[in-house]
Amino acid sequence: MAYSNPVVINRADPWIYKHVDGYYYFIATHPDYQVIELRRAKKINELKQTKEIKIIWYAHDSGNESQLIWAPELHFIANKWYVYFAASDDPIIRDADHHHRMFVLENTDTDPFKGEWVDRGQIKTHQESFSLDGTVFQLKNDLYYCWAQSEPTIPGNSNLYLAKMSNPWTLKGKILTLSIPTLPWECQGFMVNEGPAAIIRNGKVILSYSASATDENYAMGLIWASDSDDLLDGYSWHKSDVPVFKSSEASHQFGPGHNSFTISEDGTTDLLVYHARPEKNQSGDPLANPNRHTRVQAFKWGEDGLPIFGEPVKD
Known part of the structure:
Protein backbone atom coordinates (compact mmCIF):
# COMPACT_ATOMS: atom_id res chain seq x y z
CA MET A 1 0.00 0.00 0.00
CA ALA A 2 1.38 3.40 -0.98
CA TYR A 23 -11.60 1.64 11.07
CA TYR A 24 -8.42 3.62 11.46
CA TYR A 25 -9.00 6.13 14.25
CA PHE A 26 -6.93 9.28 14.08
CA ILE A 27 -6.26 11.80 16.85
CA ALA A 28 -3.56 14.47 17.12
CA THR A 29 -2.76 17.92 18.44
CA HIS A 30 -5.22 20.37 16.89
CA PRO A 31 -3.48 23.59 15.77
CA ASP A 32 -5.73 25.84 17.86
CA TYR A 33 -4.83 23.87 21.03
CA GLN A 34 -8.44 24.14 22.27
CA VAL A 35 -10.19 20.95 21.17
CA ILE A 36 -9.71 17.20 20.80
CA GLU A 37 -10.78 16.06 17.35
CA LEU A 38 -11.38 12.43 16.39
CA ARG A 39 -11.64 11.17 12.83
CA ARG A 40 -11.83 7.73 11.23
CA ALA A 41 -11.68 6.00 7.85
CA LYS A 42 -11.33 2.46 6.52
CA LYS A 43 -8.07 3.40 4.77
CA ILE A 44 -5.24 5.59 5.99
CA ASN A 45 -5.21 7.64 2.79
CA GLU A 46 -8.86 8.53 3.41
CA LEU A 47 -8.18 10.19 6.76
CA LYS A 48 -7.35 13.50 5.11
CA GLN A 49 -10.75 13.89 3.41
CA THR A 50 -12.99 11.77 5.60
CA LYS A 51 -16.38 13.15 6.58
CA GLU A 52 -16.31 11.18 9.82
CA ILE A 53 -14.81 13.89 12.01
CA LYS A 54 -16.05 14.89 15.44
CA ILE A 55 -14.90 17.23 18.17
CA ILE A 56 -15.20 14.98 21.21
CA TRP A 57 -13.96 17.42 23.86
CA TYR A 58 -13.55 21.17 24.31
CA ALA A 59 -11.06 22.91 26.59
CA HIS A 60 -12.52 24.20 29.85
CA ASP A 61 -13.18 27.92 30.22
CA SER A 62 -10.59 28.13 33.00
CA GLY A 63 -8.37 25.93 35.13
CA ASN A 64 -5.81 23.25 34.42
CA GLU A 65 -7.61 21.94 31.33
CA SER A 66 -8.22 25.28 29.62
CA GLN A 67 -5.10 25.96 27.52
CA LEU A 68 -2.57 24.30 25.21
CA ILE A 69 -4.32 20.98 24.70
CA TRP A 70 -1.49 18.79 23.45
CA ALA A 71 -0.81 15.30 22.16
CA PRO A 72 -4.03 13.31 22.68
CA GLU A 73 -3.87 9.53 22.30
CA LEU A 74 -6.79 7.13 21.82
CA HIS A 75 -6.69 3.70 23.49
CA PHE A 76 -9.15 0.83 23.84
CA ILE A 77 -8.75 -0.86 27.22
CA ALA A 78 -11.06 -3.51 28.72
CA ASN A 79 -13.82 -2.65 26.24
CA LYS A 80 -13.75 1.06 27.02
CA TRP A 81 -12.25 4.01 25.16
CA TYR A 82 -9.69 6.33 26.72
CA VAL A 83 -8.08 9.55 25.51
CA TYR A 84 -4.88 10.64 27.24
CA PHE A 85 -3.82 14.26 26.75
CA ALA A 86 -1.90 17.12 28.33
CA ALA A 87 -3.23 20.58 29.17
CA SER A 88 -2.26 23.79 30.94
CA ASP A 89 -3.95 26.74 32.64
CA ASP A 90 -2.05 29.48 30.81
CA PRO A 91 -1.31 29.99 27.09
CA ILE A 92 2.02 31.75 27.68
CA ILE A 93 3.50 31.14 31.13
CA ARG A 94 5.29 27.82 31.34
CA ASP A 95 6.83 27.38 34.76
CA ALA A 96 6.51 24.89 37.62
CA ASP A 97 2.99 26.08 38.45
CA HIS A 98 1.61 27.11 35.05
CA HIS A 99 2.52 24.28 32.74
CA HIS A 100 1.16 21.00 31.51
CA ARG A 101 -0.28 18.15 33.49
CA MET A 102 -1.76 14.90 32.17
CA PHE A 103 -5.46 14.02 32.01
CA VAL A 104 -7.68 11.21 30.73
CA LEU A 105 -11.18 10.92 29.27
CA GLU A 106 -13.29 7.73 29.32
CA ASN A 107 -16.12 6.57 27.02
CA THR A 108 -17.95 3.30 27.72
CA ASP A 109 -19.80 3.20 24.38
CA THR A 110 -18.62 0.66 21.83
CA ASP A 111 -18.46 3.48 19.28
CA PRO A 112 -16.15 6.37 20.31
CA PHE A 113 -18.17 8.72 18.07
CA LYS A 114 -21.13 8.08 20.38
CA GLY A 115 -21.63 8.00 24.12
CA GLU A 116 -20.31 10.48 26.67
CA TRP A 117 -16.67 11.32 27.25
CA VAL A 118 -16.23 11.50 31.03
CA ASP A 119 -13.29 13.44 32.42
CA ARG A 120 -11.44 11.14 34.82
CA GLY A 121 -9.17 13.99 35.87
CA GLN A 122 -5.45 14.36 36.29
CA ILE A 123 -3.10 11.41 36.30
CA LYS A 124 -1.13 11.91 39.51
CA THR A 125 2.55 10.98 39.45
CA ASP A 133 2.79 12.71 26.49
CA GLY A 134 1.34 9.85 28.49
CA THR A 135 0.91 6.55 26.65
CA VAL A 136 -0.23 3.11 27.78
CA PHE A 137 0.55 -0.46 26.78
CA GLN A 138 -0.43 -3.86 28.08
CA LEU A 139 1.93 -6.74 28.74
CA LYS A 140 0.54 -10.02 30.04
CA ASN A 141 -1.88 -8.98 32.80
CA ASP A 142 -0.33 -5.59 33.52
CA LEU A 143 -1.18 -2.14 32.21
CA TYR A 144 1.79 0.23 31.99
CA TYR A 145 1.93 4.00 31.70
CA CYS A 146 4.93 5.80 30.19
CA TRP A 147 5.22 9.59 30.14
CA ALA A 148 7.52 12.63 30.09
CA GLN A 149 8.02 14.84 33.15
CA SER A 150 10.44 17.41 34.55
CA GLU A 151 12.38 16.64 37.71
CA PRO A 152 13.73 19.54 39.80
CA THR A 153 16.87 17.62 40.76
CA ILE A 154 17.69 16.60 37.15
CA PRO A 155 18.92 19.24 34.68
CA GLY A 156 16.86 19.58 31.52
CA ASN A 157 13.27 19.83 30.41
CA SER A 158 11.80 16.33 30.62
CA ASN A 159 12.70 12.71 31.28
CA LEU A 160 10.80 9.50 30.61
CA TYR A 161 9.13 7.56 33.43
CA LEU A 162 7.36 4.20 33.63
CA ALA A 163 4.85 2.74 36.09
CA LYS A 164 2.08 0.17 36.34
CA MET A 165 -1.56 1.20 36.60
CA SER A 166 -4.31 -0.04 38.90
CA TRP A 185 21.58 14.51 19.96
CA GLU A 186 18.95 14.64 22.76
CA CYS A 187 20.05 18.09 23.94
CA GLN A 188 19.88 20.29 20.84
CA GLY A 189 18.04 23.47 21.80
CA PHE A 190 16.44 21.79 24.80
CA MET A 191 17.28 18.75 26.91
CA VAL A 192 14.21 16.65 26.13
CA ASN A 193 12.95 13.08 26.19
CA GLU A 194 9.23 12.93 25.32
CA GLY A 195 6.54 11.38 23.13
CA PRO A 196 7.02 7.68 23.98
CA ALA A 197 5.19 5.02 21.95
CA ALA A 198 5.26 1.27 22.51
CA ILE A 199 5.39 -1.66 20.11
CA ILE A 200 5.80 -5.24 21.32
CA ARG A 201 7.47 -7.53 18.82
CA ASN A 202 10.13 -10.26 18.64
CA ILE A 223 14.64 2.03 24.30
CA TRP A 224 13.94 -1.67 24.63
CA ALA A 225 13.73 -4.58 27.07
CA SER A 226 12.92 -8.29 26.92
CA ASP A 227 9.22 -8.92 27.42
CA SER A 228 10.13 -11.52 30.04
CA ASP A 229 12.15 -9.09 32.20
CA ASP A 230 10.94 -6.88 35.03
CA LEU A 231 10.09 -3.66 33.20
CA LEU A 232 10.37 -1.64 36.40
CA ASP A 233 13.99 -2.69 36.85
CA GLY A 234 16.18 -0.10 35.15
CA TYR A 235 18.79 -2.76 34.33
CA SER A 236 16.26 -4.47 32.03
CA TRP A 237 16.40 -1.61 29.53
CA HIS A 238 18.76 -0.74 26.69
CA LYS A 239 19.02 2.58 24.85
CA SER A 240 20.25 3.56 21.41
CA ASP A 241 23.29 5.86 21.40
CA VAL A 242 22.28 7.60 18.20
CA PRO A 243 18.96 8.77 16.75
CA VAL A 244 17.05 6.10 14.82
CA PHE A 245 14.99 8.59 12.76
CA LYS A 246 15.99 12.17 12.00
CA SER A 247 15.73 15.10 9.57
CA SER A 248 16.47 14.45 5.91
CA GLU A 249 17.76 17.15 3.59
CA ALA A 250 17.29 14.78 0.66
CA SER A 251 13.56 14.31 1.24
CA HIS A 252 12.99 17.83 2.63
CA GLN A 253 11.50 16.53 5.87
CA PHE A 254 12.63 18.08 9.12
CA GLY A 255 12.11 17.32 12.80
CA PRO A 256 10.40 13.93 12.45
CA GLY A 257 9.06 12.54 15.67
CA HIS A 258 6.36 12.17 18.30
CA ASN A 259 5.33 8.97 16.59
CA SER A 260 2.88 6.14 17.03
CA PHE A 261 2.62 2.71 15.44
CA THR A 262 -0.13 1.07 13.44
CA ILE A 263 -0.49 -1.71 10.87
CA SER A 264 -1.27 -1.77 7.16
CA GLU A 265 -4.72 -2.37 5.73
CA ASP A 266 -3.89 -5.99 4.88
CA GLY A 267 -2.44 -6.58 8.36
CA THR A 268 1.00 -7.60 7.13
CA THR A 269 3.19 -4.51 7.56
CA ASP A 270 4.06 -2.41 10.58
CA LEU A 271 3.75 1.32 9.99
CA LEU A 272 5.42 4.33 11.54
CA VAL A 273 3.14 7.32 12.11
CA TYR A 274 4.90 10.62 12.81
CA HIS A 275 4.92 14.33 12.15
CA ALA A 276 7.55 16.33 10.27
CA ARG A 277 8.02 19.79 8.81
CA PRO A 278 8.58 20.45 5.08
CA GLU A 279 11.21 23.08 5.91
CA LYS A 280 13.46 24.17 8.75
CA ASN A 281 11.96 26.55 11.27
CA GLN A 282 12.70 30.05 10.01
CA SER A 283 12.23 32.11 13.19
CA GLY A 284 10.46 32.26 16.52
CA ASP A 285 9.05 29.47 18.66
CA PRO A 286 8.64 26.37 16.47
CA LEU A 287 5.59 25.40 18.54
CA ALA A 288 3.86 28.46 17.10
CA ASN A 289 4.45 27.17 13.57
CA PRO A 290 1.60 24.81 12.53
CA ASN A 291 3.47 23.22 9.62
CA ARG A 292 3.98 19.85 11.30
CA HIS A 293 2.08 17.35 9.18
CA THR A 294 1.09 13.73 9.86
CA ARG A 295 2.98 11.16 7.82
CA VAL A 296 2.94 7.36 7.52
CA GLN A 297 5.51 4.93 6.16
CA ALA A 298 6.34 1.25 6.38
CA LEU A 306 14.59 -3.97 16.47
CA PRO A 307 12.88 -1.68 13.95
CA ILE A 308 14.75 -0.07 11.06
CA PHE A 309 12.93 3.14 10.18
CA GLY A 310 15.20 4.39 7.40
CA GLU A 311 14.62 8.07 6.70
CA PRO A 312 11.50 10.18 6.18
CA VAL A 313 10.05 9.66 2.71
CA LYS A 314 9.40 12.55 0.35
CA ASP A 315 5.99 14.13 -0.05
Whole structure:
Protein backbone atom coordinates (compact mmCIF):
# COMPACT_ATOMS: atom_id res chain seq x y z
CA MET A 1 0.00 0.00 0.00
CA ALA A 2 1.38 3.40 -0.98
CA TYR A 3 0.61 6.24 1.40
CA SER A 4 0.01 9.75 0.14
CA ASN A 5 2.15 11.85 2.44
CA PRO A 6 1.34 13.94 4.26
CA VAL A 7 -1.76 11.96 5.18
CA VAL A 8 -3.21 14.77 7.32
CA ILE A 9 -2.15 18.43 7.12
CA ASN A 10 -1.33 20.58 10.16
CA ARG A 11 -1.62 17.81 12.71
CA ALA A 12 1.29 17.20 15.07
CA ASP A 13 1.80 14.39 17.60
CA PRO A 14 -0.30 11.97 15.53
CA TRP A 15 -1.86 8.78 16.85
CA ILE A 16 -3.47 6.24 14.51
CA TYR A 17 -5.16 3.16 15.95
CA LYS A 18 -6.68 0.37 13.87
CA HIS A 19 -9.66 -1.10 15.71
CA VAL A 20 -11.40 -4.47 15.30
CA ASP A 21 -14.25 -2.70 13.47
CA GLY A 22 -11.89 -2.12 10.54
CA TYR A 23 -11.60 1.64 11.07
CA TYR A 24 -8.42 3.62 11.46
CA TYR A 25 -9.00 6.13 14.25
CA PHE A 26 -6.93 9.28 14.08
CA ILE A 27 -6.26 11.80 16.85
CA ALA A 28 -3.56 14.47 17.12
CA THR A 29 -2.76 17.92 18.44
CA HIS A 30 -5.22 20.37 16.89
CA PRO A 31 -3.48 23.59 15.77
CA ASP A 32 -5.73 25.84 17.86
CA TYR A 33 -4.83 23.87 21.03
CA GLN A 34 -8.44 24.14 22.27
CA VAL A 35 -10.19 20.95 21.17
CA ILE A 36 -9.71 17.20 20.80
CA GLU A 37 -10.78 16.06 17.35
CA LEU A 38 -11.38 12.43 16.39
CA ARG A 39 -11.64 11.17 12.83
CA ARG A 40 -11.83 7.73 11.23
CA ALA A 41 -11.68 6.00 7.85
CA LYS A 42 -11.33 2.46 6.52
CA LYS A 43 -8.07 3.40 4.77
CA ILE A 44 -5.24 5.59 5.99
CA ASN A 45 -5.21 7.64 2.79
CA GLU A 46 -8.86 8.53 3.41
CA LEU A 47 -8.18 10.19 6.76
CA LYS A 48 -7.35 13.50 5.11
CA GLN A 49 -10.75 13.89 3.41
CA THR A 50 -12.99 11.77 5.60
CA LYS A 51 -16.38 13.15 6.58
CA GLU A 52 -16.31 11.18 9.82
CA ILE A 53 -14.81 13.89 12.01
CA LYS A 54 -16.05 14.89 15.44
CA ILE A 55 -14.90 17.23 18.17
CA ILE A 56 -15.20 14.98 21.21
CA TRP A 57 -13.96 17.42 23.86
CA TYR A 58 -13.55 21.17 24.31
CA ALA A 59 -11.06 22.91 26.59
CA HIS A 60 -12.52 24.20 29.85
CA ASP A 61 -13.18 27.92 30.22
CA SER A 62 -10.59 28.13 33.00
CA GLY A 63 -8.37 25.93 35.13
CA ASN A 64 -5.81 23.25 34.42
CA GLU A 65 -7.61 21.94 31.33
CA SER A 66 -8.22 25.28 29.62
CA GLN A 67 -5.10 25.96 27.52
CA LEU A 68 -2.57 24.30 25.21
CA ILE A 69 -4.32 20.98 24.70
CA TRP A 70 -1.49 18.79 23.45
CA ALA A 71 -0.81 15.30 22.16
CA PRO A 72 -4.03 13.31 22.68
CA GLU A 73 -3.87 9.53 22.30
CA LEU A 74 -6.79 7.13 21.82
CA HIS A 75 -6.69 3.70 23.49
CA PHE A 76 -9.15 0.83 23.84
CA ILE A 77 -8.75 -0.86 27.22
CA ALA A 78 -11.06 -3.51 28.72
CA ASN A 79 -13.82 -2.65 26.24
CA LYS A 80 -13.75 1.06 27.02
CA TRP A 81 -12.25 4.01 25.16
CA TYR A 82 -9.69 6.33 26.72
CA VAL A 83 -8.08 9.55 25.51
CA TYR A 84 -4.88 10.64 27.24
CA PHE A 85 -3.82 14.26 26.75
CA ALA A 86 -1.90 17.12 28.33
CA ALA A 87 -3.23 20.58 29.17
CA SER A 88 -2.26 23.79 30.94
CA ASP A 89 -3.95 26.74 32.64
CA ASP A 90 -2.05 29.48 30.81
CA PRO A 91 -1.31 29.99 27.09
CA ILE A 92 2.02 31.75 27.68
CA ILE A 93 3.50 31.14 31.13
CA ARG A 94 5.29 27.82 31.34
CA ASP A 95 6.83 27.38 34.76
CA ALA A 96 6.51 24.89 37.62
CA ASP A 97 2.99 26.08 38.45
CA HIS A 98 1.61 27.11 35.05
CA HIS A 99 2.52 24.28 32.74
CA HIS A 100 1.16 21.00 31.51
CA ARG A 101 -0.28 18.15 33.49
CA MET A 102 -1.76 14.90 32.17
CA PHE A 103 -5.46 14.02 32.01
CA VAL A 104 -7.68 11.21 30.73
CA LEU A 105 -11.18 10.92 29.27
CA GLU A 106 -13.29 7.73 29.32
CA ASN A 107 -16.12 6.57 27.02
CA THR A 108 -17.95 3.30 27.72
CA ASP A 109 -19.80 3.20 24.38
CA THR A 110 -18.62 0.66 21.83
CA ASP A 111 -18.46 3.48 19.28
CA PRO A 112 -16.15 6.37 20.31
CA PHE A 113 -18.17 8.72 18.07
CA LYS A 114 -21.13 8.08 20.38
CA GLY A 115 -21.63 8.00 24.12
CA GLU A 116 -20.31 10.48 26.67
CA TRP A 117 -16.67 11.32 27.25
CA VAL A 118 -16.23 11.50 31.03
CA ASP A 119 -13.29 13.44 32.42
CA ARG A 120 -11.44 11.14 34.82
CA GLY A 121 -9.17 13.99 35.87
CA GLN A 122 -5.45 14.36 36.29
CA ILE A 123 -3.10 11.41 36.30
CA LYS A 124 -1.13 11.91 39.51
CA THR A 125 2.55 10.98 39.45
CA HIS A 126 5.30 11.18 42.06
CA GLN A 127 5.23 14.99 42.11
CA GLU A 128 3.51 18.09 40.78
CA SER A 129 5.60 19.27 37.83
CA PHE A 130 5.49 19.72 34.08
CA SER A 131 4.28 16.43 32.59
CA LEU A 132 2.86 15.33 29.26
CA ASP A 133 2.79 12.71 26.49
CA GLY A 134 1.34 9.85 28.49
CA THR A 135 0.91 6.55 26.65
CA VAL A 136 -0.23 3.11 27.78
CA PHE A 137 0.55 -0.46 26.78
CA GLN A 138 -0.43 -3.86 28.08
CA LEU A 139 1.93 -6.74 28.74
CA LYS A 140 0.54 -10.02 30.04
CA ASN A 141 -1.88 -8.98 32.80
CA ASP A 142 -0.33 -5.59 33.52
CA LEU A 143 -1.18 -2.14 32.21
CA TYR A 144 1.79 0.23 31.99
CA TYR A 145 1.93 4.00 31.70
CA CYS A 146 4.93 5.80 30.19
CA TRP A 147 5.22 9.59 30.14
CA ALA A 148 7.52 12.63 30.09
CA GLN A 149 8.02 14.84 33.15
CA SER A 150 10.44 17.41 34.55
CA GLU A 151 12.38 16.64 37.71
CA PRO A 152 13.73 19.54 39.80
CA THR A 153 16.87 17.62 40.76
CA ILE A 154 17.69 16.60 37.15
CA PRO A 155 18.92 19.24 34.68
CA GLY A 156 16.86 19.58 31.52
CA ASN A 157 13.27 19.83 30.41
CA SER A 158 11.80 16.33 30.62
CA ASN A 159 12.70 12.71 31.28
CA LEU A 160 10.80 9.50 30.61
CA TYR A 161 9.13 7.56 33.43
CA LEU A 162 7.36 4.20 33.63
CA ALA A 163 4.85 2.74 36.09
CA LYS A 164 2.08 0.17 36.34
CA MET A 165 -1.56 1.20 36.60
CA SER A 166 -4.31 -0.04 38.90
CA ASN A 167 -6.85 1.34 36.41
CA PRO A 168 -6.53 3.46 33.25
CA TRP A 169 -6.26 6.71 35.23
CA THR A 170 -4.33 5.67 38.36
CA LEU A 171 -0.66 4.75 38.79
CA LYS A 172 0.41 2.19 41.36
CA GLY A 173 3.64 1.12 43.00
CA LYS A 174 7.15 1.88 41.87
CA ILE A 175 7.92 4.62 39.34
CA LEU A 176 11.00 4.01 37.21
CA THR A 177 13.10 6.83 35.78
CA LEU A 178 13.45 5.27 32.36
CA SER A 179 15.51 7.75 30.34
CA ILE A 180 17.21 11.12 30.88
CA PRO A 181 18.41 13.32 27.98
CA THR A 182 22.18 13.14 28.28
CA LEU A 183 23.29 12.22 24.75
CA PRO A 184 24.35 15.14 22.52
CA TRP A 185 21.58 14.51 19.96
CA GLU A 186 18.95 14.64 22.76
CA CYS A 187 20.05 18.09 23.94
CA GLN A 188 19.88 20.29 20.84
CA GLY A 189 18.04 23.47 21.80
CA PHE A 190 16.44 21.79 24.80
CA MET A 191 17.28 18.75 26.91
CA VAL A 192 14.21 16.65 26.13
CA ASN A 193 12.95 13.08 26.19
CA GLU A 194 9.23 12.93 25.32
CA GLY A 195 6.54 11.38 23.13
CA PRO A 196 7.02 7.68 23.98
CA ALA A 197 5.19 5.02 21.95
CA ALA A 198 5.26 1.27 22.51
CA ILE A 199 5.39 -1.66 20.11
CA ILE A 200 5.80 -5.24 21.32
CA ARG A 201 7.47 -7.53 18.82
CA ASN A 202 10.13 -10.26 18.64
CA GLY A 203 10.12 -10.92 22.39
CA LYS A 204 10.83 -7.26 23.14
CA VAL A 205 9.00 -4.27 24.56
CA ILE A 206 10.21 -1.42 22.36
CA LEU A 207 9.65 2.24 23.19
CA SER A 208 10.37 4.94 20.66
CA TYR A 209 10.67 8.50 21.91
CA SER A 210 11.56 11.98 20.66
CA ALA A 211 14.26 14.38 21.80
CA SER A 212 15.64 17.93 21.46
CA ALA A 213 13.83 21.10 20.38
CA THR A 214 10.77 20.71 18.14
CA ASP A 215 12.45 22.34 15.13
CA GLU A 216 14.73 20.51 12.67
CA ASN A 217 16.74 19.16 15.63
CA TYR A 218 13.83 16.96 16.73
CA ALA A 219 14.66 13.27 16.26
CA MET A 220 13.68 9.83 17.53
CA GLY A 221 15.46 7.35 19.75
CA LEU A 222 14.79 3.82 20.93
CA ILE A 223 14.64 2.03 24.30
CA TRP A 224 13.94 -1.67 24.63
CA ALA A 225 13.73 -4.58 27.07
CA SER A 226 12.92 -8.29 26.92
CA ASP A 227 9.22 -8.92 27.42
CA SER A 228 10.13 -11.52 30.04
CA ASP A 229 12.15 -9.09 32.20
CA ASP A 230 10.94 -6.88 35.03
CA LEU A 231 10.09 -3.66 33.20
CA LEU A 232 10.37 -1.64 36.40
CA ASP A 233 13.99 -2.69 36.85
CA GLY A 234 16.18 -0.10 35.15
CA TYR A 235 18.79 -2.76 34.33
CA SER A 236 16.26 -4.47 32.03
CA TRP A 237 16.40 -1.61 29.53
CA HIS A 238 18.76 -0.74 26.69
CA LYS A 239 19.02 2.58 24.85
CA SER A 240 20.25 3.56 21.41
CA ASP A 241 23.29 5.86 21.40
CA VAL A 242 22.28 7.60 18.20
CA PRO A 243 18.96 8.77 16.75
CA VAL A 244 17.05 6.10 14.82
CA PHE A 245 14.99 8.59 12.76
CA LYS A 246 15.99 12.17 12.00
CA SER A 247 15.73 15.10 9.57
CA SER A 248 16.47 14.45 5.91
CA GLU A 249 17.76 17.15 3.59
CA ALA A 250 17.29 14.78 0.66
CA SER A 251 13.56 14.31 1.24
CA HIS A 252 12.99 17.83 2.63
CA GLN A 253 11.50 16.53 5.87
CA PHE A 254 12.63 18.08 9.12
CA GLY A 255 12.11 17.32 12.80
CA PRO A 256 10.40 13.93 12.45
CA GLY A 257 9.06 12.54 15.67
CA HIS A 258 6.36 12.17 18.30
CA ASN A 259 5.33 8.97 16.59
CA SER A 260 2.88 6.14 17.03
CA PHE A 261 2.62 2.71 15.44
CA THR A 262 -0.13 1.07 13.44
CA ILE A 263 -0.49 -1.71 10.87
CA SER A 264 -1.27 -1.77 7.16
CA GLU A 265 -4.72 -2.37 5.73
CA ASP A 266 -3.89 -5.99 4.88
CA GLY A 267 -2.44 -6.58 8.36
CA THR A 268 1.00 -7.60 7.13
CA THR A 269 3.19 -4.51 7.56
CA ASP A 270 4.06 -2.41 10.58
CA LEU A 271 3.75 1.32 9.99
CA LEU A 272 5.42 4.33 11.54
CA VAL A 273 3.14 7.32 12.11
CA TYR A 274 4.90 10.62 12.81
CA HIS A 275 4.92 14.33 12.15
CA ALA A 276 7.55 16.33 10.27
CA ARG A 277 8.02 19.79 8.81
CA PRO A 278 8.58 20.45 5.08
CA GLU A 279 11.21 23.08 5.91
CA LYS A 280 13.46 24.17 8.75
CA ASN A 281 11.96 26.55 11.27
CA GLN A 282 12.70 30.05 10.01
CA SER A 283 12.23 32.11 13.19
CA GLY A 284 10.46 32.26 16.52
CA ASP A 285 9.05 29.47 18.66
CA PRO A 286 8.64 26.37 16.47
CA LEU A 287 5.59 25.40 18.54
CA ALA A 288 3.86 28.46 17.10
CA ASN A 289 4.45 27.17 13.57
CA PRO A 290 1.60 24.81 12.53
CA ASN A 291 3.47 23.22 9.62
CA ARG A 292 3.98 19.85 11.30
CA HIS A 293 2.08 17.35 9.18
CA THR A 294 1.09 13.73 9.86
CA ARG A 295 2.98 11.16 7.82
CA VAL A 296 2.94 7.36 7.52
CA GLN A 297 5.51 4.93 6.16
CA ALA A 298 6.34 1.25 6.38
CA PHE A 299 9.45 0.08 8.20
CA LYS A 300 11.48 -3.10 8.41
CA TRP A 301 12.85 -5.23 11.22
CA GLY A 302 16.51 -6.04 11.77
CA GLU A 303 18.04 -9.36 12.69
CA ASP A 304 18.36 -8.07 16.26
CA GLY A 305 14.57 -7.78 16.47
CA LEU A 306 14.59 -3.97 16.47
CA PRO A 307 12.88 -1.68 13.95
CA ILE A 308 14.75 -0.07 11.06
CA PHE A 309 12.93 3.14 10.18
CA GLY A 310 15.20 4.39 7.40
CA GLU A 311 14.62 8.07 6.70
CA PRO A 312 11.50 10.18 6.18
CA VAL A 313 10.05 9.66 2.71
CA LYS A 314 9.40 12.55 0.35
CA ASP A 315 5.99 14.13 -0.05
